[in-house]
Amino acid sequence: MTAQNKIVVIDDESQIRKILSITLGAEGFKVIEASKGKEGIVSVANNHPQIVILDLGLPDEDGLTVLKEIRTWSNVPIIILSVRNSEDDIVKALDLGADDYVTKPFNTAELIARIRANIRRTQQPDNQSVIVNGDLKIDISKRLVYKNNEELKVTSTEYMLFYLFFRNIDKVLTHNFLLKEIWGPVHTEDSQYLRVFIGQIRKKIEDDPAHPQYIITDSGVGYRMKLLSN
Amino acid sequence: MTAQNKIVVIDDESQIRKILSITLGAEGFKVIEASKGKEGIVSVANNHPQIVILDLGLPDEDGLTVLKEIRTWSNVPIIILSVRNSEDDIVKALDLGADDYVTKPFNTAELIARIRANIRRTQQPDNQSVIVNGDLKIDISKRLVYKNNEELKVTSTEYMLFYLFFRNIDKVLTHNFLLKEIWGPVHTEDSQYLRVFIGQIRKKIEDDPAHPQYIITDSGVGYRMKLLSN
């Protein structure tokens, strides 16, 4: 029997665990609850869930520590729960390998959407050379980006950005991550370049660059490419 | 009914046949097993598989003999399975017409990747000797390039460039790749030659060399030949 639709929820607030159990249960997931960090780690190891929901504000142990430990032996998608105005912790968690985050108080529908998006993303083979998203397409073997099947003229920096976004659809990429990937480990202070280049690629792919559909800003955190149905 | 996604596996070890059956089966292939060389040959003849996986260490018959016999009447892609440290056999097999090889113990993911790569490769007609693109045409067997059906006078270096571009239409060829292909693995620092020769061939094929339609520059990356409708 395979581990199907299991979700491990690590949160000290029984209120939240209860809500998640009910809501996600109704969506067909089997929710396994853990109230403490250690307990959660063991549960993830034993149950091999499809996804983990981890509250950063655990009492007995820092949520980041839990995250780090799980990441030493598992690539299971992890969604962070965090209070608003703690962008710092969110960024740290994402840089440590968390896949996504939701701020409390959270909207249930959005959490479910995020869960599904992350399951979808991790189930996709990461070696395909053509990736389609809405009007957009990247052909990695040809190093070309298309909108409406028309080739876009992209510089190498812009291409690098597209590449990272297409390979991580629906995932937040932090400023740090993007800066490091593109400009190397040095330029990590200022994200000025990044803004300019994000503007640049939006101009090329968005119908209305001021209200982007593809490249979404997560203020204080980073950017993400949204999956649009084709 | 067409022979779709069929793979013939010729291997005396039932263990390996089993693993391949399960793994490749999960990837959507229909695996036909053969434990002996003769049996395998017959099976390839009867089933017209998309690809053959052949163990070189067969008991009743030398794997190389099986390979040779299949090659007398079929061009089906053949991937060799071979124990490590038998480079001699691998080279012989490749010279006899094998398409690729994987050493035992093998990584399943890699084998699958090789299978796909070989199927992809053989499905595209890359062996055609005449390739047309817009006003241009190359005849590889005659080593000639035409524009508007008129022969162009091309030097051997220029021809090499044309050859690479025609064989990779719409694909960006990096400076490095082109330099290595044409000048060997040594000259990798400077791409000065390349620029001169690109200018050279543009002068011969472009109506307006300053605004090229065929050979496009990807600044910082390389050049590519664009596909133009004929």
Add this chain to the structure above:
DNA sequence: GTAATTCTTTACAAAATCTTTATGCCGCTA
């Protein structure tokens, strides 16, 4: 051996790309 062809190298101009600066916007908070 000489001429013609092709390849390599140099030098400079032109174009493309990247970086920086400046300015304005938006949402939030005091």
Add this chain to the structure above:
DNA sequence: TAGCGGCATAAAGATTTTGTAAAGAATTAC
């Protein structure tokens, strides 16, 4: 509502990359 921080965008300046002509070197053909 004024001020602040993070973000978007245009545009100027700096830098890198590319295009092209032309001269010298090497190779090939006769």
